[in-house]
Every structure is written in C-alpha cells, then in structure tokens.
Amino acid sequence: MNTKVCIDASFVLKLVLPEDYSDRVHSIWTGWIKEGKSIFAPYLLIYETRSVVRNKVYREELTLKEGIAASEVLREQEIVFYHSPMTERVAWDFAKKYNRPTLYDSLYLAVAKEIESELWTADKNLVNSLDNEITWVKSIFEH
Secondary structure, eight states, rough: OOEEEEOOHHHHHHHHHHHHHHHHHHHHHHHHHHHHHEEEEHHHHHHHHHHHHOOOOHHHHHHSHHHHHHHHHHOOOEEEEEEEHHHHHHHHHHHHTTOOOHHHHHHHHHHHHHOOOEEOOOOHHHHHHHHOOOEEEEEEEOO
C-alpha cells in the first residue's frame, strides 16, 4: 500500500470550511491519519487556501474570527510541502497536454506524479479535463 497521498486546495479547504462533502473529506482524512499516510502538496497550497479563506472573510461569508480559526487549522495540518527542480517542468507538460490555461492544477498533478501517489481533489473541472486518462487522480465525488 502506498504510504503517500497528494491533495489539492479544493480538498483541504473542505476540512476547515462548512461545504458540501466536508464530511466525506473529514472521513478520508481521518482514515489517512489512522493509516499513517504522509500527505503532500506543493507550496502553492498554502497561498491558495489562505487566499480563499481571506476572500470569504472579505465577502463576509466568514467572520474574522472564523477566518483566523480556519487559517490556524490549515496551518496545524501535517502536510509535507514538496518541490523539486523538475516540478515546474512536469506541471508545464501536464498543462500543455490537457490544455489547461494555468499551472495551478498542474502543480498538484506534478507533485503527485513525482512522489508516485494519488492526487485527491474536489475540483470537478480538473477531473473532467483529464478525460479519465490519469487513474491516480481521485475525486471525492466518486468515493
């Protein structure tokens, strides 16, 4: 069994924000912790998740206190932030192959490929763009 897993921002935000499928993400996350899995992501995850939380505070979807609490919970997660000299090149290749307009999603794909793990996402657009070609990309909606 693989002891590593990669996550994207759409996945981890469901740990700290009350969203549809948050219960499913909590269940998956708890299972990984019990199994001793190492959870990886690119450094981009830090900025992407904090930006979403800050935006929700700005739009008054969260109070300032809730936003700070969500950011603290994100900070407390034991996530291994990964980057190698090849990450950007691999991400570029994914973006080119799947005709993605930006590298954001492709960076998550690149990290998962480099560490030889599944990538877990709650991003339907990402999953749909891959045309089921990449079997190691797992959607929370399928499980």
